Amino acid sequence: MPKKSSRIIRQSPNTQDDIRRAELDIARRARAAFDALSIEEAQKYLSRLSLQQAQTLRYNWQFNARASQIIPFGPWTYWVVLAGRGFGKTRTGAEAVRYWARHHNNVNIAGPTQGDVRDIMVEGESGILAVCPPNERPRYNSSQAKLIWPNGGKSLLLSAEEPDRFRGKQHEKLWADELASWRNTDAWDQMVLGLRLGHRPQAVVTTTPRPTKLIRSLVENPNAIVTRGTSYDNRANLASAFYDAVVRMYENTRLGRQELNGEILTDNPNALFSPLDIDAGRITHDTFMAKRDSMVKIVVAIDPAASSNENSDETGIVAVATDGNDYYVLEDWSGIYTPRQWAERAIALAEYVGADVIVGEGNNGGEMVEYTLQTVNRDFPVRLVRASRGKAIRAEPASAAYEQHRVHHVGSLPKLEDQMTLWNPSGSDGSPDRLDALVWALTECGLGYFDTTGIIRYTQQLAAESKTPQRSAAENAIEAMRMQANGR
Numbered sequence: 352m353p354k355k356s357s358r359i360i361r362q363s364p365n366t367q368d369d370i371r372r373a374e375l376d377i378a379r380r381a382r383a384a385f386d387a388l389s390i391e392e393a394q395k396y397l398s399r400l401s402l403q404q405a406q407t408l409r410y411n412w413q414f415n416a417r418a419s420q421i422i423p424f425g426p427w428t429y430w431v432v433l434a435g436r437g438f439g440k441t442r443t444g445a446e447a448v449r450y451w452a453r454h455h456n457n458v459n460i461a462g463p464t465q466g467d468v469r470d471i472m473v474e475g476e477s478g479i480l481a482v483c484p485p486n487e488r489p490r491y492n493s494s495q496a497k498l499i500w501p502n503g504g505k506s507l508l509l510s511a512e513e514p515d516r517f518r519g520k521q522h523e524k525l526w527a528d529e530l531a532s533w534r535n536t537d538a539w540d541q542m543v544l545g546l547r548l549g550h551r552p553q554a555v556v557t558t559t560p561r562p563t564k565l566i567r568s569l570v571e572n573p574n575a576i577v578t579r580g581t582s583y584d585n586r587a588n589l590a591s592a593f594y595d596a597v598v599r600m601y602e603n604t605r606l607g608r609q610e611l612n613g614e615i616l617t618d619n620p621n622a623l624f625s626p627l628d629i630d631a632g633r634i635t636h637d638t639f640m641a642k643r644d645s646m647v648k649i650v651v652a653i654d655p656a657a658s659s660n661e662n663s664d665e666t667g668i669v670a671v672a673t674d675g676n677d678y679y680v681l682e683d684w685s686g687i688y689t690p691r692q693w694a695e696r697a698i699a700l701a702e703y704v705g706a707d708v709i710v711g712e713g714n715n716g717g718e719m720v721e722y723t724l725q726t727v728n729r730d731f732p733v734r735l736v737r738a739s740r741g742k743a744i745r746a747e748p749a750s751a752a753y754e755q756h757r758v759h760h761v762g763s764l765p766k767l768e769d770q771m772t773l774w775n776p777s778g779s780d781g782s783p784d785r786l787d788a789l790v791w792a793l794t795e796c797g798l799g800y801f802d803t804t805g806i807i808r809y810t811q812q813l814a815a816e817s818k819t820p821q822r823s824a825a826e827n828a829i830e831a832m833r834m835q836a837n838g839r
């Protein structure tokens with residue numbers, strides 16, 4: 352291990368900035384000179400480098416980075432990098448950690464799930480292990496979820512799935528990747544509370560944005576520096592298969608403005624749901640658990656995709672609970688699945704949330720839905736529902752309940768929320784499978800138009816079962832409606 356990196360180099364924040372400015376100046380001038388070379392000259396220059404020189408150049412981030420990827424100078428607290436897919440967000444965060452770890456003991460990192468932290472932020476192609484040259488590379492202790500740097504500094508690896516692990520943890524510097532996709536926003540609140548070690552505690556947040564309260568408040572925070580960028584900015588460094596696939600999927604769509612351009616889309620007048628309403632109703636997992644016993648019905652709804660190849664639609668699988676007044680959206684386990692897989696996921700979710708029933712859309716091959724679910728679990732109650740109205744009309748009561756803040760998302764459900772706030776009922780944005788499943792689940796929990804056919808059938812059934820002389824079914828229906836109106 353070279354001597355240079357064998358201890359933490361402590362400097363005051365201003366000295367650190369001054370030295371970095373000078374280093375950056377040299378690196379940027381070298382880069383400008385390199386960029387001015389013709390291709391032949393550049394090739395000739397590179398071919399003359401020794402192995403060590405080539406290695407130095409490859410790992411010199413100040414030389415390789417674009418200006419928008421360099422840690423800003425000055426006394427900011429949050430550096431918020433909001434950019435499209437493939438911009439180089441993860442690389443930017445990993446390089447910031449690498450630089451900070453030279454000077455600080457507690458540079459911690461956090462991501463949406465343990466898997467993301469390990470596979471993307473630590474071991475990924477633009478993660479910490481890949482961006483550090485061998486003499487700077489930390490040791491990865493996966494069982495303790497830690498990195499140990501050659502100079503003795505440590506980085507805790509935290510995931511938003513376990514907000515409890517954030518409690519009491521203190522940070523000098525932090526890197527949070529894909530914050531807009533964190534399921535538990537309370538994990539971020541815990542993280543901010545712990546950002547208090549050293550002379551200048553700072554966090555870099557690298558994420559494709561979503562119009563959530565958390566992202567909007569970070570952007571407006573006077574102590575934040577916001578950097579914006581697009582997928583196109585990093586085209587030169589992206590594998591063409593990735594670039595083509597991502598651009599083809601999103602270009603010229605509204606979601607593309609978020610996923611490629613990194614825009615925060617708060618204003619979609621055509622969408623049925625507003626991100627502000629979703630945020631206003633949102634509660635934490637702990638708040639829901641305190642109310643859990645007052646739930647009167649819990650439903651999992653499934654909207655199966657027609658086919659199951661890589662490009663096919665997703666199968667919507669969403670769980671909702673109700674206490675009779677409000678609605679709680681608990682989980683969204685939608686994805687691209689084979690029939691066997693979606694049946695397993697739906698049953699697993701039903702067991703996980705303690706659902707009373709699974710509802711499935713029975714319009715196209717409804718029996719198949721029932722049969723497939725029963726191959727996984729014969730005994731779970733399944734109910735088929737039929738769509739007699741169009742998607743948009745079916746979703747209207749749900750849209751009104753969100754406006755009244757009677758629907759509460761438990762934590763954040765990023766992909767479902769994207770579909771809710773971006774899907775345009777009059778456009779051609781494809782099939783909103785997560786949203787469909789949500790609407791079915793809400794409807795099964797009792798949110799919907801007042802449907803008299805059910806009541807007429809119910810009163811007919813009561814009449815048939817009863818031995819006393821009966822009023823007509825219509826009279827019974829009117830009586831039932833009156834009772835409902837009186838709240839009985």
Ligand SMILES: Nc1ncnc2c1ncn2[C@@H]1O[C@H](COP(=O)(O)OP(=O)(O)OP(=O)(O)O)[C@@H](O)[C@H]1O
Nearest residue numbers: 415416417435436437438439440441442443477588
């Ligand atoms: N300035 C740069 N010079 C060279 N390569 C870069 C640069 N910035 C990013 N890259 C490379 O581009 C690729 C994509 O970067 P990265 O994974 O950081 O993007 P991302 O924005 O996090 O993508 P995603 O949206 O998929 O999370 C990686 O191979 C990364 O190392």
Ligand SMILES: [Mg+2]
Nearest residue numbers: 440441442471
């Ligand atoms: Mg990334």
